[in-house]
Amino acid sequence: MSDLFPPRSSETRATGEDAATEGSSPARERLRELMDRAEDVHPADSSESSAEENARERRIPLPRWLRERLPRSLLGALPDPGRAGCFGVVAVAVLGCAVFAVTWNSGGSGTPVPSRALPTVERAASTTTSPPEQLVISVVGKVREPGLVTLEAGARVADALRAAGGPRAGSDTLALNLARELSDGEQLYVGIEPPEGAERSGGSGADSASSETLDLNAAEEEGLKELPGVGPVTAGAILRWRSEHGEFDSVEQLSEVDGIGPATLARLRDLVRV
Template structure:
């Protein structure tokens, strides 16, 4: 197709303008002078002049579009290859995740605690270590109190200068300080240095609070050594039986009967009766320490003859 020259384009534009002017109705005013349209004159440099802007845009688009189309095709091919590689990687990863074996986690066997082995009654084996030494004692039927009761509790007698003396039950493994706390604590001014508050309680023992270590019968209990309390009680009972002296019941005796106890006079006997009226029956001979006028020395003298 032949492109029109600039001169031809200008001539066509002038003809259309004349036709448009002829179609418009004329008015009374003088006609306006026609617009002068510059018509380029061809010369010897016409071939070297730049074409109009639309022609330049069209030429640039014609030169670039094939390159862009080829570039687009190249990039699409690259994208397709990348997608294939990604799909292959995902497939391999999924196959590996499904077919690989899960690591086996070793499960540690439960180990029974020493307390459970003791309460369960099973005899320790040769590899039990230090607990093997305790097995012959348990099988021999020794009378030594066991630190752990069969029921999982320990029962001890807290006596002496405490706020609530008597029998207390505590979980197995409890300490002396817990038994003292259960009894209401020591009375003000009582010296507790002779007690081992951190010692583990033994089932069936007696804790005598407020008695100095050199007070005779109560010294073993005051020091917190439970096994020594049994021989003391046995000695006291034997002396009462061998001497043949009548015992005095602290809960039923009158003032005259209490007066027969060594170290107890009429005034102290009345104080014992007054304490018995206020607090009820005596639950242990050691509760006499709560009576005003009776100390550890007097208690050691009258304990062999006092009964409940």
């Protein structure tokens, strides 16, 4: 300012005073006043703005890395959440990143997996609703209730005897194979000899005879002793051979039993089976 208004010499001052007294300019005095005021105002404004920015930055306790990346205009607009609020914001951000990562990894290729076709119920029901076949068996002889019995398919001789009330006391059932599977229309003779040439309905005479022959692999000593030419000693020998060698594979193996020769074997060939 001193350059704009250099000091006046004594001569000039004298003449200036005269000039000022005569005609001083009000505009010049006003300009001087405004320039002096500007020098006092601008430094204060700059210091106040910097102080306001510092206070604004201190008001938002955000992490340094986040505060450096946010624009100053956004920092001024954000409210002051406090230290706890800042931690909450960071926790929400971390949780969101974790959920995004899990969703991205679990998504895979996005190819849908085709579901397997379930079997139709109608087809399964058609295979299970067919009624089971029934057998009609004639049971005669020494049973409590001789006559016709109705059995389910797959029934055995023992089932037919049970349906007929069971054998009478003292009746011989050793000649019957109780485990043999029955067929429809069959006739069982219990404790009696079938009539000569008798043929049961639905079967041959050979089948009827096989139901009356003695099973070598299932017979006990009492049944073996009833065979012609077989006494207690020979019956015991048959049981001993069976325990040592297992089941008989054929009737001809009776020749390997002690006490059974060709003549006895010929008599037993049509009375026993395996």
